[in-house]
Amino acid sequence: MKKIRSYLFTCLLLLPTSVVSIISNLNTALAQAVVQVAVIVNGNAITNYDINRRMAFLRLQGRDDGHLDKLARKELIEEMLRRIELNRHNITVNDAMVNGAFSEFAAHNHMTETQLAQMLDQERVTPEHFKSYIRVQIGWGHLVGSRFRAEGIISEEEAVQRMLQNGGLKPAVNEYRMQQIIFVIPLKHRSSLLDKRRHEANSFRRKIRGCESLRQQAKGMIDMTIRDLGRILEPQIPSEWEKSVLATPVGQATPIQETTQGVEFLMICSIRKVSDDRVAQLIFSIEDNRSSKVPKVSVIEEKYMKELYARAHIQNL
Known part of the structure; x- marks a missing residue:
């Protein structure tokens, strides 16, 4: 056994300095890569x-x-x-x-x-x-x-x-009546369908003529949901939508956003002071x-x- 160890040590000494350096760095990296649970x-x-x-x-x-x-x-x-x-x-x-x-x-x-x-x-x-x-x-x-x-x-x-x-x-504060349009993307198909659904959502968004005709325009569309959000006071608008909602006039739609459900946008149906x-x-x-x-x-x-x-x-x- 001593002869084997001596032989291995001699071989290591004969290796080029760059190779020895690589081995040393590899050992250090492996030591650092040891991950242990610290808290449960x-x-x-x-x-x-x-x-x-x-x-x-x-x-x-x-x-x-x-x-x-x-x-x-x-x-x-x-x-x-x-x-x-x-x-x-x-x-x-x-x-x-x-x-x-x-x-x-x-x-x-x-x-x-x-x-x-x-x-x-x-x-x-x-x-x-x-x-x-x-x-x-x-x-x-x-x-x-x-x-x-x-x-x-x-x-x-x-x-x-x-x-x-x-x-x-x-x-007094502004009260918004809005509708939510969702182009649904199943989670397991998200990566393959996202670009396609973004294109479909933007295409539909450009054709909208108002809240009253929204459901009629959506007839025949697959995996698309329209929700009436009712009346929402300005301070109650979710933070992720606030900026786009406040910048969108009545009768128009916000820019699309990617969400966990798919691709969405909001339609501003009316704004009034209450x-x-x-x-x-x-x-x-x-x-x-x-x-x-x-x-x-x-x-x-x-x-x-x-x-x-x-x-x-x-x-x-």
Whole structure:
């Protein structure tokens, strides 16, 4: 055995320096590639690789307080709890929304998407880790928003008192009546059908003559759904649609968007100013949230996270 080891060592010495370097680098890479589970949250694993990437992300944000490992674990545990809650409510954030946010972040920082991706790779964060973070942030925002609409609205009595204090004036806001047009794409065929359905949606969108004739125009079309969204107040428009809805005149359609269901756009049927007790409740609640030192939405979010922690099983390994 000693002779064999001696022979192998002699052969290694005879190898060109470049080959020895390659072997050394390969061994280092293999050692770094060993991924181990560090935390289990409700049966879902967080690995040491996840933690290392989050530490790099925190460092990139200038949040290196000397306890990066602890902070990275805390953030990833909260992120996992939020991801589990999103799944429980069947909330999915599609790739188009994530990629759009990634692109906006790059533009805001005067970079192209490619430059941002390269920078994230160089800092050992990786674009995949950042996009995963974005996906959870968007979905969690929807959940907290739903909680705020359910719990953060002031009572009708309080709204009446506020109006009396303002001389009886009721706040006014735009009310939209809209229809949602969905060109459905089955998930298993998404990659092969997406371009085709985008073309069909844009073609149909250009031919629309108004909400009244919409269903008649859609007759005979396959895998296409029209939903009447009813009347929606401007502050209630979902954030992912807000910009395009506000820029679209009555009788026209918003640009298309890719969603989990397929390719969609909204038809603006009417816009009118409304002012009643329901509007007052909503507007006063939003004003209170904006003016408060600790916004009510933040209080609701903190309470929500405490609930998730209370029923969670977290195991640090």
